[in-house]
Amino acid sequence: MKLLALVDCDNFYASCERVFRPDLKKTPIVVLSNNDGCVIARSKEAKAMGIKMGVPWFQVKEAYLAQGGKVFSSNFALYGDLSKRVMNILDGMVKRIEIYSIDEAFLDLQHIQNKNQAYEFGVYCRNTIRQWVGIPVRIGIAPTKTLTKVASHIAKNTNDGTGVCCLNKQKDIFHILQALPIREIWGIGHNLSKQLNQLGIYSAYELAQMDIRFIRKKFSVVLERTVRELRGEPCIQIDDHSEPKKQIVVSRSFRDRIESLSELKALISNFAVRAGEKLRHEKQKCSQVSVFISTSRFNKKLQYRGFDSFQFPCPIDDTRSILMGANKVLNTIFKHGYPYAKAGILLSQFSHPAFIQKSLFEATDQLRLKQDANLMQTIDELNSIHTQIYYASQCSGGLSPIQKKMVSPKYTTNWWELPTTK
């Protein structure tokens, strides 16, 4: 039987904060989102204190700190570097790897023959990452991706301390699926699990026993794949070449509430400029730019969310076009008198620059297009070496006044912030 593994870092951001802070080995740790708004990662100890994922920091701050918890602003320079190290190590161990997110990867264990070997590989893998990088991981091994997720879930909750779970016997798998509610299955969201509940399907085992044709007809091929995967039939392959992005989002919550259109315009312009850089970095062109603005979800009295899009006649990657589109949208969705807490820009409908359909009505002056592309490239290059070239509608200070009061040093990416001996 062919086996796959899912390697998943435990409480990744919180674990990263601990690597260079041995004094915090047993201290509860939480990490906050940009602007120190919400809790986005919790160590085991912080979870045990009842801190929920996504909870606004101001709601739990006082009680948490009073009980001796430690808090960090997010430090993506550190998390990104440690993630890269973990992925490099895994890459060296197997022939095929799919990096699924900053803290998860699927491995193809085709070189492994039997269950004992697979389990031993899992333990070896876990010990190596722990020793080499200092990050604890758990490992789920099974014949399909969906089942590796189940195995990983079990590895997290067993108390034998190995952090490795290998599911490859049909009997064991069915036994475990009987106790697993369907909402815990990979790819089954809240709505879908409700619909299935209405049909009397509650456990993963019950779902796995459903008639495939019925599932396909009544639901979708996506759910059919999930059912097949639960039965141990691989349907979702390891994807070792990542697909190009389908959209680019740049958004921020503001530290202070913003009411004026001109201030909002300047911030949206900053987002547009950043989004344009990302777009060109991905070597893509987009046909749609969308803008959203919203008030705080905690301000129950004055609530407003605005969202709309602008469609370009042909795909673009020029920041000036993005700025123009974003401004038009903002003018239509902006309403006076609301304290805005969050805004963002979204670029979508990508097409590869090499396959662009020329519009009948658009001027296609080749020289002009070439000059525009050169201008963008030059500005990107200058801005990447600290020279700042601003567009007229931007405000100074970059993306937004991001507030990160409690950020840890960039231990691995900055000469002046290295860990120091006493």
Next chain:
Amino acid sequence: MTINYLGSISANDLPATFTKFFVEPVSVGFPSPANDYLESPIDLNQYLIKNGAATFLVRVSGDSMLDANIADQAILIVDRSLKPKHGSIVVASLDGDFVCKRLQLKPRLCLLPENPKYKPIYIQHGQDLDIMGTVTAAINKFE
């Protein structure tokens, strides 16, 4: 004293502001006779780092390892993948602080400084010691 010639530094290693003057194409008669013999410039990472994913840099504060040629403010190359042995120089966390010392495993677990001004640290029962990794090199900067 013998001196070994290790190689030259290429223009690519010079700061960006300098390269502009040297790397621009210059239209004169001959192509460089060295073109066929170009090699990549010497890379300090290659010399100092064996296992990049497991290697971290740590700055030294203090002179307790001076006799092992580790001065105050030296940068240590720490390889977490090498198993520390008796006599290895290590970075360890002792009761929550990072220290750099020579590891003694026998007759008693102990962290040895390399400077007579400091006393050996014998690990007492109940003390929390974790070896982070083995120090494979130290960089002392003179200017």
